[in-house]
Amino acid sequence: MNSSHQPDYSEYTIKWASLDWEKDEAYALRKRVFCDEQSLFEGDDLDQKDQTAQLLVALGGYGGWHERVVGTVRIHEESPGLWYGSRLAVDPSYRAHGNIGSTLIKLAVSSAHALGCQSFLATVQAQNEELFRRLHWHTLAQKMVYGRAHVSMEADLTFYPPCHTPFSGFVLRAKQRHEATELAPQLTGMLMANPLAGVRQRTVLQGV
Template structure:
């Protein structure tokens, strides 16, 4: 090969390609061990590492009787990652509680994940005979719950932080029986039944 026919050096500018961001999420009752395991890891990340509410672990006596709900990011219609969670339990016949609502920091800007978790939490309890649904809500989250038709009952301090005891208006939460299918939430859009 002669010097005149030397190979051409190609120079490419690096592409500024944004990382893939899921735009669809399935919110449902946790069915598999991997879903429950990732939900527990997310709770630790939010309540222990990020917020410092608990040291090391946030498990308590409610967990063995609680039902875990998860928000799953979807890739190609298949579950990819647990990006949100909440737990519910029946304290006595007709009285249900929700607690440990957590959304992964990287997915909070999607807007509807927490709201859809709350929707399924109350709607699935409503389908199982709930007459009163309560939650202790961190003060910064009270406006979200008020927009979702919850009433503030009284201020309380839990774990050294201000909370509001709140009650859901069940008339805004039609019963949901198909809890393992749950709801689909799209990024930036409202929730729709699956």
């Protein structure tokens, strides 16, 4: 799709990827962000974790008709009860939406919580540490990854009730577009004053 003009969708569905086209577009988006835009990898960003990880996608669409992947993240269980999130990416044209990234994080942690997660970790670019703290994460350690400063962080599961319907997930209603703030490219627009505001559930979530 021509990146010079992207449609303003009426809603965005954040869910576990289930269809081949959703997965293909998620991998393509990761390549654009992590290889082409950030130059963190050459060729592609695929690794062994992708063989077992669960992909999540943010789908732009109209009235429940999904048209395009505009965001993605993946989760995997490292050991019983210990889960990780990684490869969070939002299409540059949709970073100003505000809640796509934060809702991907919400479903990532909440769906893992429903599967017995006792600890959910992620490695975050250092400039986004405060942003994740506002999403109820706390810092564990500092580290260098691919020559860039990162921090290991853990989500407070108290703020992420178990989601037992991840293939339905959450639906965001579209907002008026605005200029993106200066955060790391793949995370820009994740957070607003209330990071999870504007989220409605397509189905009633157990445990909420």
